Amino acid sequence: MSYKLLFHILILLIPVTLKAETPADVAWDSQLTVRTLDNGFRYIAYNSETDSDPFNLRLIVHVGSVDDELRGMAHNIEHMVFRANKAYAGNTIYNYLDLLGWRTGLQVNALTRQSETQFMVRTRPDDALNLEQSIDLLANIAFNASLLDEDWQVERNVILEEMRLGDSLAGRVNELKKKVVRNNSRYADRPTIGLKEDVQNTTIEDIRAFYETFYVPANMTLIVTGNIDLKVLDSAVNETFGKQPFSPAPVRDYVELPLKEQLYIGKVQDPQGVSSIVSTGFRSPLEPYTTMEGLYQRFQIYFLRRLASRQVRQQMSFYENVDINSLSLVFEESTAQRQVLALAARTPDHDLGLKAVLTEIERLKQNGLNREAFEQLKADARQSVERNRTLVTQRNFQQWEDKITTAVMQQGILEDYEVRASRTLQWIDDLTLSELNERLNELLSADDQFIYYQVPGGIERDLPSQQQVKAFKARLPAKKLPLAQAPEPSQEADNALTEKEQEPVRIDWSSLPAASEPPPFTKKSWPETGVQQWTLDNGYSVVWLKQPTRDNKLYIRTIDNGGYLNSQNPEWMNKAAVQVWQQTDLSPVSAEHLQGWQGQNGIEWSWTHREHQLDRGAVIEADKLDKLIRLYTARQSLWQFSESDFEQLMDTLSTSIQAMSEPQEALNTLETLDHSAFKDIMRTFAQQPATLYIVGEATKAQIAGQVLPYLATLTTSKPFTMAAATPAPEGSERRVDYIHPQGKATVTINGHSTLSWKPETSFYISALNPIIQRALRNELRHRLGGVYRVQFEMQLNQNDQLTTRLEFTTNPGRVDELIAASEGVLNNLENVIASENLDRVRDDIDFAESLRMADANTWLRRLILSFKRYQSPQYLHTMQQLSQSIDAEQLTSMAEQIFPLKSQRIFIGLPVNKK
16 A cells, blocks of 8 residues: 555544644544554454455565665565465465465465555455465465575566566656655665666575564564454464564664755656656655644645645646646655655746746745635535445445555554544534644745756756755745636526526437337247347347346347448448447437437447447336337437538548558548448448347336337348458468567467357356466466566457467567467466366356356346357356366367467567667
């Protein structure tokens, strides 16, 4: 949890008293169990007492990059503790998690910050490890890492790959800003991931010494939330963390940002940077969160942040005729007891920007804050406290974990809400504007100040001297600086807008045809699944799954053959025709008027134009089905497209086509296109017969009276013939581009194969995906140390085309080695599958399915797939047994049908200097 995260509006819930000096005890919420063992280990627990809740664990080790001597050491430890472990006979934590069927990044995760390292366990009900076993896992990570040199030789390369992957302009610029904002501290030169030269020079002895110093019980806090037995928790903690001997927590007196009287001036410039900013800031001390004084200061800052930031933005009217693009004021709690306030101007003229930020600081000092805004914010704050009385009672165990973690990271306490609320309300009542202005002036007059110029790459810019800055600031108080007046909204305009918003939008649907008699249809029913189908003579079909939805709404999609890849027209023309058709006026109503009607009625079709189908969807209240179908019917039959519309379209299309890689053929086609021809193309899309799928508690009467009569009136034409997919050429092709900075290579391997599509086959493909992903990670990262992250995905589409995509970033010198290694994994999956914990795979699928099946969209999607393949709801029945049909033989057979890939395209990106 970053120190940058403050309480925001919930800071109002911090316990306060009217006078900061009034002594008071700040106590943990009574719903929490807080204990400290004799060896200094602390744990904080929240028992949700909800049987359906799992539990979460978060172990915070109070060590981060700020503690590094060799930069990157805390992060190195976070990696190494997942390697060999004494508690598992030298086996790695990674292997142990694989045996459980758990995944790093999902059930178990870790992260290193500047001031702490965190290890998280996320479970589900009846998971592979219970509470005691999960606590034992964290204790083994904390105290029993083997820290072997052979492991470090591999993991060092993984960390270097993480550096290679994470290098970005934004990251580099943030580190440069940190050197200024947190100058004269360890934060300024200790990035969390470390420095390459330090990581390369680190030995296993360095790692062991760091682990022994900082990974001691007195330097740890465990947070436990969810459905837990407190007696079991106490016993488990005492039997694991409690068995460790006492060792004092390291003295970390460098964690707080040091303050001194100074004006620090620096430059932020990266060769690839484009931003141009001037910022001036002030660093001030804060009292601890565990004191009334400290809580009171944060309360004031809550008001100051909102009032002063808004007021600064309003002063932009003074800079309308000069090159100042924006002004902003930010408050940041850089560490638990330090406040940074900074005002920035975005401008290409740094000298002008410096004058602007210094002027606006003085303007704030002279004028203070706006009283009307202050009184309004007090009223809003009171309402927020009252709203949160309800919200706090709805807090789930995960939110409790977040709140406790925030309190621990702020070196504070999570107090009882009612205690906080009652104090806060009194505090709000007695807060005065003069008090806030006095506090604002204190912050803007802090002795510890900084200025930085952020300069685009390649531009020379001299920094101002301290004497120049001080001389300009000294002249400012002699000049009265007025406040810009905030624009007042017109009352008349507001009233007119309100009346317009409230006035119902009506549409005369009399021109919309509807069958005067029930239309002829054929009907099928599948009582075992609750599905019924009506097919009309014009090719339209309605498929309805009667099933309750969580929100009692109807989930609807229409699918037709109007994809943009067909044998009739080029792709660009099909896309344009559908986009224009979607936005045209209708004969009863303009597009603008229609939008207002849709908003008032909560009715809208969302359009997705795919390669081989046009897919439209909506979610509505059941009593609005008739309006939704009227809108659909009107869009199919009453759209309008004039000559003037066509002329505007031609200009747009010409511009778009010229941006294509090979535009000439399209431009030639465009030259021959006229209004009538394009309108005919639009009409062919509008006349594609569709299947309307509905999931929810509609009624037969609604289908018969509000759906079928309208669909039956629609004119349809022959469904499009979809353009046949071009099979990928067999064999392997390799392409190399020289595009990256020095020391970086990327590899993307796209594979293609043919496999008969069925929903069930797609299901088995999805079951194979995480198995293959894990095998590639174990080989390329854990064994070879060649990558930090490897991504793999395999998909089977409804046109019998199977595609795979493998991606990783690595050292340019290891590209061929890792490509060969990945092919070795993919072509020998039989052993991988045989070693998998398939019981866990099935459990994972069942758990994921239990979540998915609560979503009506899942049923709708699978209803569509079933009718696509079987013209019946067969898949709705078979899908419920699929997970239990997964076994090694079945998965191995599937893998053997796919690998080795018959077609493979390898794209390699290498450094420019290797060309």
